[in-house]
Amino acid sequence: MIDRTRGYYNEKSETMSREEREVYKKERLSEILQYGYEHSKFVRSLLIKAGLRPEEIKELKDLEKLPITKKADLVKAQKENPPFGGFETLSGKNLKRIYISPGPVFEPGERDYRDIRWAQALYASGIREGDIVLNTFNYHLTPLALMLDESLQMIGATVVPVGPGNISMLIQLMRELKVTGYIGTPSFLMAIVDAAEGMGLNLQKEIHLQTAFVGAEMFPESLRQKLEGKLHILIQQGYGTVDVGCLGYECREKKGMHIPEDVIVEIVDTETGKQLEMGATGEIVATNFIKAFPMIRFATGDLSYLIEEPCPCGRTSFRLGKILGRTDQVTKVSGIFIHPWQVDEIMHKFPMVANYQVVVTRKEYRDAMSLYIELKEEVSDPHTLKRRLEREVEETLKVKGEVIFT
């Protein structure tokens, strides 16, 4: 049996000291800002708007001086300057592929650039040379499946490029080829497991999976436990977006997602764009070093926080915590932001809650928040529960809300 728990894709960079990593990232940032200033209309205009020359961004902290770029800004830039919105930094013959992400945003891929971030992620998830890996992401249009295909090859694994296809055929392939690795969404893996059980298969004996790497959607802890319990394997997740690539990946310790060296991840206040302190929740903003499509402070729309403490796996990078939701799910009540993940956290403390819905209404210039709650079963003293819930809501959200049992 292969030891999937130890080792690194790139030990030197994954275990460098924090000071070395900071220096490395600063150097890469200078390079990309210089390159972007010279070759990318879009990046140059960011710097000009901020009244800065690239060499004036010296520290990662200085990034705050530059504006945030949102997906909508990319779409607008590409409409105004087709096709790449001022990212035409390389001539056609240096472009390997053009990907399309929703928007649509056209994303040029550099012919000779090897992005090792997904390879680091796959290696950390346990995939090794010689593994036969089912790639169930969709190879069409968006870059994820093709990049992971390349990353699996960088590790020396063999790819079965199946896409999100016919599940009963996939199960047949997994059995006949003795597939050892899975990459795809967690929900598709669950669908495969359900179908295999439905066919009466013994998951450990007849499905030969040894490791799985999931991404591209939320991965609740409950689903992880279910899958790991049924398959008797560890399942790791990675996080990234089509526009900026891999931003974090779990190691076998599953204590947050390691941020790769070749990207800068900031957690910022969505309103001000200022970097938040370690542990505080804010929007994930990323800066990558890809010449064909350099993203400087790209706003992902996802909410998370940074973890500083060292990881027992030996990797020395900061980590991203759980993805807590989307900035666009935020609602303002009486001037205060309410995030769905905050309400989730409250409800987790009350195991008798089955479902809930938050409704915000406005009556004559005053906001009112109601929480409609469905209980798993009747409780003996609903009045006390209502009071406890309302107290918790007010303490956590700093806003009053009325609890209504439905």
Added chain:
Amino acid sequence: MIDRTRGYYNEKSETMSREEREVYKKERLSEILQYGYEHSKFVRSLLIKAGLRPEEIKELKDLEKLPITKKADLVKAQKENPPFGGFETLSGKNLKRIYISPGPVFEPGERDYRDIRWAQALYASGIREGDIVLNTFNYHLTPLALMLDESLQMIGATVVPVGPGNISMLIQLMRELKVTGYIGTPSFLMAIVDAAEGMGLNLQKEIHLQTAFVGAEMFPESLRQKLEGKLHILIQQGYGTVDVGCLGYECREKKGMHIPEDVIVEIVDTETGKQLEMGATGEIVATNFIKAFPMIRFATGDLSYLIEEPCPCGRTSFRLGKILGRTDQVTKVSGIFIHPWQVDEIMHKFPMVANYQVVVTRKEYRDAMSLYIELKEEVSDPHTLKRRLEREVEETLKVKGEVIFT
């Protein structure tokens, strides 16, 4: 405007003399037979069954001494020796991908092998460095789309990996990215053209296609003329199968399909496996030189013939003529094989024929063939037409048939 009519992907090999090519193919054949004998159980058993050692196959003509391998033989071999049926010639870490072709047949792809046959085909079709090419083949499971993706990169073109997706979105992409090349099936290109016309677009001004390469299905001359007429571009076709790869490609002269150097194509009598003379119609049988999955005399099931005369394009290879149909569409009437393409050829001489159907029945040990024919319009003298048709049928097919107008 790029000159798409001249040049070669690999001038030296594409223009070598016929003697040099013969020597080159003989050398490659010796190598693969030696390699297969040593590393592939399947290939070794072919040689052993024929009572030969690899060095006893000296000339391309000697291939006749080896048995034909049919698709069904591959499926059977893989069932008996999973997963690759005795083609486990490379260790896992040397396999880049595993593809699946209907059967299913598992096809190992070698990590470091670069198959240039599709690149030759794409270059001959007019695709050049700097082209932006829509790849509409399906990237999942079968190798064609991924191999063509790689081949486009070998030429220096940029790939848009769209797959056979949403047509109205594809048209938007083609316009916004100014896509210059198309690869896919001819029927999908026709569907794109139909949709673009339905949207009221000017095909020459608003769709920027300059070249198209089609394959994976029959390409009737009538469809080519329609597409070329509407798009004002030349359209080339390539021919191959998932198991053996590219076997032929058109140049801009469109006088048959050039056979690449890195494959041996024989036209054989399906019954005896003997090579037929130049120009005679028989089954296409291919031998490739791919170590991970060496196919020796693989029967494609397709019917065609060889063209010997030199091509004005300068390429010196033999060419494959039109694909005339499938061996499995053949029917025996009174001991004589009747192929659909033969009946097609007869009917082409009678422009008034709209549709026809051949029905073979058996009455007390005697076969009877009836040809049900639908005419485009009424003819003045149906009796004479019936006689002419029946004479033509008997002369061409060497079997009597009764013509019935429906």
